[in-house]
Amino acid sequence: MNKVYDNKAWLLILPMLALVAFSAIIPLMTVVNYSVQDVFDANTRFFTGTEWFVQMLNDPALQSALLRQFAFSLTVLCIEVPLGIGIALLMPKKGWQASAVLILVTLPLLIPWNVVGSIWQIFTRGDIGLMGWGLRELGYEYNITRSAVDAWGTIIIMDVWHWTPLIALLCYSGLRSIPEAYYQAARIDRASRWAVFRFIQLPKLTNVLVIGVLLRFMHSFMIYAEPFVLTGGGPGSSTTFLSQSLTTMAIGQQDLGPSAAFSLIYFLIILLVSWVFYTAIMNMQKDKEGGA
Amino acid sequence: MEWMVWTLPTTVFFSVIAAMLVGMTVWEVVQPTVERKGFLPISTTRGDRLFIGLLSAAYLHLMVVGFTPLSIWWALAGSVLWLLVLIRWG
Amino acid sequence: MSQSKPTTPSEVRQRAAVEDKRRRRKARAVPGRLRPKLLLCLYLLFVLLPIYWLMNMSFQSNTEILGGLTLWPDNFTLEHYTKIFTTETWYMGYVNSITYVAMNMVISILVALPAAYAFSRYHFIGDKHLFFWLLTNLMAPPAVFLLPYFQLYYTVGLFDTHIAVALAHCLFNIPLAIWILEGFMSSVPKEIDETAFIDGYSFPRFFVRIFIPMIRSGIGVTLFFLFMFSWVELLLASTLTSTNAQPIASVMTSTSTASGIDWGTLAAAGVLTIVPGILVVYFVRNHIAKGFALGRT
Missing domain, CATH: 1.10.3720.10 (MetI-like)
Known part of the structure; x- marks a missing residue:
């Protein structure tokens, strides 16, 4: 669309800007202020300079939490994206079935995150949970409080259960926007199922997929409530992700300075990744407009 | 404002950022930017280059402070230089 | 496709071959169409099972929950819901x-x-x-x-x-x-x-x-x-x-x-x-x- 250059548009932005600035900029400034001081209360504080940053960057616990975080985010993306595309291709397109499947698939997205944790906590318990009990009956010593492998596996299954619907729905809406004529043309050309997917459906999906991957990366990167409820970060610290380390430090231990420094590092990582994604999306749209 | 526990360095830091934003806006009004392609792999406007510069400066500071014994002032000097190069030729 | 009757033997054979091919394709298509449905049902089962389990437990008394694993509530009770609403x-x-x-x-x-x-x-x-x-x-x-x-x-x-x-x-x-x-x-x-x-x-x-x-x-x-x-x-x-x-x-x-x-x-x-x-x-x-x-x- 040809947009008009008009700086009066800022007037329309202002109310939003005031609100978001109140919720975003003031707290961010405060975090920066905390990060260079040792704060006991508003009157008792000492300037520490970069000390907290040095400490946080060299903290092995946080470094391993960061690595775990990346490993987790990549794993869930690798599972959820193909699975989500698959589900979207399978979903019926018309009739009451379409609505019913749509609602059922959306269901996990609408459950509060800690309830998701509770659901899986109940589901995987060895004594009262169907999955935990079932696996034990099958002869597998399943125990998420003892075995790090089980805990990891369960958290990944939980995340797949929770978030694949987002990818599936994004792709489903992408698929719905393909005109029927494309499929007819493909039928006339006797294109194989794979060719239809590769040359008709996938190109339409790239746009929504980038959004989906972006959202999924971000949400998996700040995952907190579900593993906290399910495993409490254990066994040991095998499922302690960044958000949880941060929250423990900030709320549990009241270490304002170090947790603020950690927040900023965390934020910078997110900022870089989202900038890369955003630039990619924007360039894709530009190419599309230029090519059309 | 007391609860925000301001310190002199952070005040200076945010003032500089604010001044940069105001400066960029004024510059934009006086002489609108043209999107172009420099040594960076994507075509950028002046604002994009400022953002890239600031983000890389932040990472540079973290690297220097966290993993080298160098003083933070070296990082600052390097960042300013990098920012200027980026704005001019990026 | 024209509906006119074929007139020469070769045309008849050709038409028959086409029909035959179509019938075969249809015969294959039935299981081929069922399989996506089956996969979708499996996924929905995966989605619904944990939720079903939650509902199942919400209708059981605590003694029944801890007493042993039951796939559906034996003694259907609303006591937990009553507790929440009161x-x-x-x-x-x-x-x-x-x-x-x-x-x-x-x-x-x-x-x-x-x-x-x-x-x-x-x-x-x-x-x-x-x-x-x-x-x-x-x-x-x-x-x-x-x-x-x-x-x-x-x-x-x-x-x-x-x-x-x-x-x-x-x-x-x-x-x-x-x-x-x-x-x-x-x-x-x-x-x-x-x-x-x-x-x-x-x-x-x-x-x-x-x-x-x-x-x-x-x-x-x-x-x-x-x-x-x-x-x-x-x-x-x-x-x-x-x-x-x-x-x-x-x-x-x-x-x-x-x-x-x-x-x-x-x-x-x-x-x-x-x-x-x-x-x-x-x-x-x-x-x-x-x-x-x-x-x-």
Whole structure:
């Protein structure tokens, strides 16, 4: 669309800007202020300079939490994206079935995150949970409080259960926007199922997929409530992700300075990744407009 | 404002950022930017280059402070230089 | 395809071969069409099983839950639901959650509509950077802002009120709303605006009377997303409240007492948190497919 250059548009932005600035900029400034001081209360504080940053960057616990975080985010993306595309291709397109499947698939997205944790906590318990009990009956010593492998596996299954619907729905809406004529043309050309997917459906999906991957990366990167409820970060610290380390430090231990420094590092990582994604999306749209 | 526990360095830091934003806006009004392609792999406007510069400066500071014994002032000097190069030729 | 009868033997044979081929293809197509259905059913089973298990437990007494594994409630009981609906802390948890979610939806949509319009129709200084900054807020982990929020709302005297949580959730909900709405608005042709202005509509009148009705489905979908993200968020909501505005999520943590976890009540409370979501998604089911693409397909 040809947009008009008009700086009066800022007037329309202002109310939003005031609100978001109140919720975003003031707290961010405060975090920066905390990060260079040792704060006991508003009157008792000492300037520490970069000390907290040095400490946080060299903290092995946080470094391993960061690595775990990346490993987790990549794993869930690798599972959820193909699975989500698959589900979207399978979903019926018309009739009451379409609505019913749509609602059922959306269901996990609408459950509060800690309830998701509770659901899986109940589901995987060895004594009262169907999955935990079932696996034990099958002869597998399943125990998420003892075995790090089980805990990891369960958290990944939980995340797949929770978030694949987002990818599936994004792709489903992408698929719905393909005109029927494309499929007819493909039928006339006797294109194989794979060719239809590769040359008709996938190109339409790239746009929504980038959004989906972006959202999924971000949400998996700040995952907190579900593993906290399910495993409490254990066994040991095998499922302690960044958000949880941060929250423990900030709320549990009241270490304002170090947790603020950690927040900023965390934020910078997110900022870089989202900038890369955003630039990619924007360039894709530009190419599309230029090519059309 | 007391609860925000301001310190002199952070005040200076945010003032500089604010001044940069105001400066960029004024510059934009006086002489609108043209999107172009420099040594960076994507075509950028002046604002994009400022953002890239600031983000890389932040990472540079973290690297220097966290993993080298160098003083933070070296990082600052390097960042300013990098920012200027980026704005001019990026 | 022509319906005329074949006249030469070779033509007859050819026609027969074509028919034969078609029959074979159809015969293969039946299992081929069943398999996707089967896979979809398997996935739905995977989705529903944990939820079924939660419901199953919510209808059992605690002794039955701990007594042994039963695939369905042997002694169907509503005691946990009765407990939730008669204990004030419990049902007020739901009221509190719904209150701040509703407040957040109203605030977010009101400020997001004009902003999204500006982004979809105009170029202005810093528009791209502003948009990116908004998106970073969508991605900011709430844990980063936890402490300053606590301090901020405590200082301005909003701690433990519904509006505090509603404002805090604006951090990610306003950018989200702008993002979705911008997509929908961009798909409305600009000529409509221009015609309306030529017809003498003032901007506010045009916006409310013509533009908003045109993107009604987009607004519906946006509200759905606002509901979703505000309803499921727990970290900020439970940090910014203590007793007066305590969300259901933090009431649920009180089910674990010294004598163990009250599994039945926990499960019943969990089931009740799913209900509003089902209602909301039911209302927007016809638009959701379009809305999820955020107008960007």
